[in-house]
Amino acid sequence: MRGRVSCLAISFLIVAAVTACDRPPPPGSGAIETTGAKPGAGSTAATRAVTMAAFPGGAVLVGDTANCTASRFEGSSKAAFWSIIVPQCDGVMETAVAPDSVSYVRGRSSLIAIGTDGNQRWKLAMDTEQLPADLLAPAVTLDSMVVIAAGARLVVAYRNDSAIAWRFSVAQDEVLAASPMGSRGEGVYVLTNRALYALGADGSLRFRRARTPASG
Numbered sequence: 001m002r003g004r005v006s007c008l009a010i011s012f013l014i015v016a017a018v019t020a021c022d023r024p025p026p027p028g029s030g031a032i033e034t035t036g037a038k039p040g041a042g043s044t045a046a047t048r049a050v051t052m053a054a055f056p057g058g059a060v061l062v063g064d065t066a067n068c069t070a071s072r073f074e075g076s077s078k079a080a081f082w083s084i085i086v087p088q089c090d091g092v093m094e095t096a097v098a099p100d101s102v103s104y105v106r107g108r109s110s111l112i113a114i115g116t117d118g119n120q121r122w123k124l125a126m127d128t129e130q131l132p133a134d135l136l137a138p139a140v141t142l143d144s145m146v147v148i149a150a151g152a153r154l155v156v157a158y159r160n161d162s163a164i165a166w167r168f169s170v171a172q173d174e175v176l177a178a179s180p181m182g183s184r185g186e187g188v189y190v191l192t193n194r195a196l197y198a199l200g201a202d203g204s205l206r207f208r209r210a211r212t213p214a215s216g
Contacts, residue, residue, distance in 0.1 A: 048065070048094075049064075049065055049066065050062060050063065050064055050065070050093075051063040051065075051093055051094055051095045051137075052095065053095040053096050053097045053103070054097060055072070055097050055101055056097075056099060056101055057101070058074070058075060059072055059073060059074040059075070059081065060072070060073050061095050061097050061103050061105075062095070063093030063094065063095040063105055064093060065089060065091050065092065065093045067085075068085055068086045068087065068088075068089035068093065068107070069083050069084065069085055069086065069093075070083070070084050070086060070093065070095060070103065070105045070112075070114065071083040071084075072103070072118065081118070082117070082118025083118070084105075084112075084114055084118060084120065086105055086107050086110070086112060088107065088108070088109055088110075089107035089108060090107060090108035090109065091108070091133075092106070092107050092108045092133055092136055093105060093106075093107060094106040094136050094137040094138060094179075095138075096137070096138040096139060096140045096146065097140065098140040098141075098144040098145070098146060098160065099140070099142060099143075099144050100144040100160060101116045102114065102115060102116070102121065102144065102160050103115075104138045104140065104146045106126070106136050106137070106138050106148065107126075108126075108136075109125060109126055109127075110123055110124065110125055110126055111123070111124045111126055111138065111146070111148060111158070112124075113146070113160065113162065121160075121162075122161070122162040124158075124162060126148075126150075130151075130152065131149060131151070131152065134178065134179065135149040135176055135178070135179050136148075136149070136179065137179035138179070138180075139179065139180040139181050139182040139188055140182050141157070141182050141183070141186075141187065141188055141201060142182070142183075142184075142185070142186060142201075143186075143201055144159075144160055145157045145158060145159055145160070145165050145201075146158050146160075147180045147182070147188050148179075148180065149176050149179055149180060150167075152175045152176060153169050153170050153171075153172075153174065153175060153176065154167065154168070154169050155167070155168045155169075155170075155176075155180055155188075155190055155199075156168075157188070157203060165202075165203065166202060166203030167203065168190070168197075168199055168203050168205075170190065170192050170195075170197065171192075171194070171195075173194070174192040174193055174194045174195065175192060175193055176190070176191070176192055177191050177192050177193045178191045183198070186200060186201050187199045187200045187201050187206065192211075193211075194210065194211055195208050195209060195210050195211055196208070196209045196211060
């Protein structure tokens with residue numbers, strides 16, 4: 001009788017152990033789900049919570065996507081020297097500061113120029129719904145223009161009075177792979193899925209270098 005009870009107890013423990021192994025792990029236990037989808041598929045790149053750009057004199061411009069504000073901080077001040085609200089930034093606050101100390105803030109639907117006194121100089125509406133967030137950062141040039149991606153193939157440069165200086169479109173079979181980047185020399189760099197472009201201060205093409213795929 002005692003041996004029979006022991007066998008029953010052992011059988012019960014085995015069944016309980018198997019059942020426990022089949023239970024789904026609790027939330028947060030580190031279980032891995034495989035859905036077959038690529039990471040980030042169906043969405044744009046994640047936006048940055050805070051962005052920064054340096055002023056020529058040492059101050060810094062901080063863009064905060066949580067409250068849609070752009071603020072200038074200086075080393076001698078405990079609080080922001082000035083702060084401006086960017087309405088309807090929609091989680092995007094990309095910042096840049098030109099050599100003439102004019103600040104540029106790009107939200108999802110606008111490009112704003114801010115003077116050294118913290119007052120808005122001008123604002124341009126931007127239709128960027130089709131652009132991923134990682135293409136929205138503005139670039140500045142040594143002659144204090146701001147350059148932005150205005151479409152999947154289009155780059156536009158603006159003077160500090162909001163006038164368009166030039167436009168540049170990449171080849172028909174290419175799309176922008178990154179935001180434009182200001183050169184430490186003259187002009188700006190533009191990167192696509194196929195090539196690197198160097199543009200002069202007037203938007204003229206200096207060179208195009210094909211991108212070679214990395215070897216395995």
